Amino acid sequence: MQNAGIAALGLNWRYLAFDVRPEELRPAIEGARAMRFIGLNLTVPHKLLACELVDELDESARTWGAVNTIRFEARDDSGQWRPLAEFEELPETDRILARGFNTDADAIVRALREDLGLDVRGRRVVLLGAGGAGRTAALRLAAEGVADLWLVNRTAAKAEALAAEIRQRHPDTQVRLGYPGQGSVDLLLNATSLGLRPDDPLPVDLNRFPLPSATAVYDMIYQPAETPLLAAAKAAGCRTANGLGMLLYQGVRALELWTGRPGPVETMRAALEAHIYGQRPPASA
Ligand code: ATR
Numbered sequence: 001m002q003n004a005g006i007a008a009l010g011l012n013w014r015y016l017a018f019d020v021r022p023e024e025l026r027p028a029i030e031g032a033r034a035m036r037f038i039g040l041n042l043t044v045p046h047k048l049l050a051c052e053l054v055d056e057l058d059e060s061a062r063t064w065g066a067v068n069t070i071r072f073e074a075r076d077d078s079g080q081w082r083p084l085a086e087f088e089e090l091p092e093t094d095r096i097l098a099r100g101f102n103t104d105a106d107a108i109v110r111a112l113r114e115d116l117g118l119d120v121r122g123r124r125v126v127l128l129g130a131g132g133a134g135r136t137a138a139l140r141l142a143a144e145g146v147a148d149l150w151l152v153n154r155t156a157a158k159a160e161a162l163a164a165e166i167r168q169r170h171p172d173t174q175v176r177l178g179y180p181g182q183g184s185v186d187l188l189l190n191a192t193s194l195g196l197r198p199d200d201p202l203p204v205d206l207n208r209f210p211l212p213s214a215t216a217v218y219d220m221i222y223q224p225a226e227t228p229l230l231a232a233a234k235a236a237g238c239r240t241a242n243g244l245g246m247l248l249y250q251g252v253r254a255l256e257l258w259t260g261r262p263g264p265v266e267t268m269r270a271a272l273e274a275h276i277y278g279q280r281p282p283a284s285a
Contacts, residue, residue, distance in 0.1 A: 001248065002041075004271030005255045008264040013038060022046065026053050029098060033072055036090050038083070039258045040070040041251075047132070054100035063143075064136055067100035069254040085259055103253035104246070105140040111245030116216045118187060118239075121145035126179065126214070128203045129191035130158040133220055137191050138162055142170035149175050150185075152204075154192075179209045188214040188233070195219060195227035202229055211236035222247060225277055248272055 002015035020028045025046050032040055042050050050067035051057060061067045073081040074091035081097060112118045125146050127138055130153035142149060149166065153159035156177070163175045188211070194203035204211070211217070217233035220243035230240045251272075252263035 001251050001268045001272040001275070002255060005252070005264050005268045008267040009255075009259060009261060011259070020046070022049060025049055029053055029070065032070075033096050033098060036084060036096075037072060038085050039072055039254070041254055042068055042070070044132070050100060054098045056097060056099045058099055058101040060102040060105065061100040064102040064105045064139065066102055066104070066132070066136065068250065069101040069103050069257060071099050071101065071257050073097045073099055083258060083260060101254075101257055103250040103257070105136050106253065107246045107249035108137050108140050109144055110249045111241065111243075112187070112218060114249075115241035115245040116187075116218060116239055118216055120187065122147045123186040124148040124180070124184075125187045125189060126150045126152065126185050126209065127189050127191060128152050129193075130155070130162045131191070131193075134191035135162055135165075137189060137220075138166060139169065141189075142166045142173040142175075146173050148180075148185075149173050150180050151175065151177055152179060179205070180213075184213045184215065186215050188217045188238075190217075190219045190221070190227075190229055193221075195221045195229055196223070200228075202232065204229065206232075211238060214238050216240070219243060220246060223276060244269075244272065244276070 006013045006015060018028070022045055029040065047066040047068050051061060051065065054067060054070060072084045074084060074087060074096050076082050109120065112120060120141055121144060123146055125141055127134060127149060130151060134153065138149065138151065151159040151163055159177050163177060166173060166175045188204065190203045192203045194200045211233050216239040217230065218241050219227050219230050221227050222242045222244040225242055230242060233240045248269050252265055252268055255263045
């Protein structure tokens with residue numbers, strides 16, 4: 001996705017993947033700085049530790065407590081920090097700063113809007129999962145103005161801690177634990193890992209939450225393209241989308257941060273779909 005985006009922007013850059021052990025994250029970031037990398041993406045399990053290893057946290061990383069994107073910057077002649085991409089000559093290493101961003105959280109909101117046509121402000125949402133992905137989703141949805149949020153998690157203590165955090169940071173969102181007793185909701189969002197493996201049970205208890213009570217169902221999982229939850233939701237008449245959009249939009253935003261230019265979304269989407277599915281996935285309902 002990134003190499004397709006980079007090529008579409010006419011840049012002679014390359015995006016490469018490296019396996020880095022957590023205990024070597026610091027020297028890995030220092031090596032990238034020394035080699036004048038434009039930036040980095042980080043994924044599990046590095047996103048929390050990276051907060052302590054970068055020089056500056058952008059507001060997005062401070063707000064969501066995790067870094068998935070680093071941009072290397074240097075001071076220009078007037079003393080302003082600028083992305084390395086803007087420099088024609090390589091600056092001295094000791095003048096290069098690593099700035100941490102989070103592009104995951106906004107990608108959730110964008111995916112819901114663009115892939116499901118859903119603006120979550122004022123809406124009723126059931127969220128499955130209170131791990132790393134669930135926490136970011138819950139806080140971002142509350143920040144976006146979700147009116148009612150139900151948190152469901154196997155380990156109740158994690159959902160309780162998350163509910164307490166939301167009540168403190170976003171008191172306008174009504175947070176409850178468990179399923180809504182009655183009435184319909186606008187969105188059921190799966191942020192658990194259930195559905196990744198073929199023998200996984202559904203992440204939702206259908207006896208307590210029949211799928212027709214959700215207008216739309218979003219599954220953060222994108223492989224398989226249609227999880228059993230999404231198949232059941234489609235059969236129940238819900239609008240559905242998988243997590244590919246989240247993956248896409250966090251990457252588009254990262255490329256925009258590195259280049260300062262609008263990301264070529266459709267080129268990047270096509271590359272992502274070709275890479276993950278080998279072809280375009282079945283269209284969402
Ligand atoms: P991520 O960063 O992807 O969110 P995580 O923090 O390990 O990963 O969270 C995984 C989520 O899937 C959690 O909500 C987890 O529930 P627990 O908090 O109870 O661990 C949920 N999950 C994973 N396996 C599960 C299972 N077999 N049944 C129910 N929930 C499960």
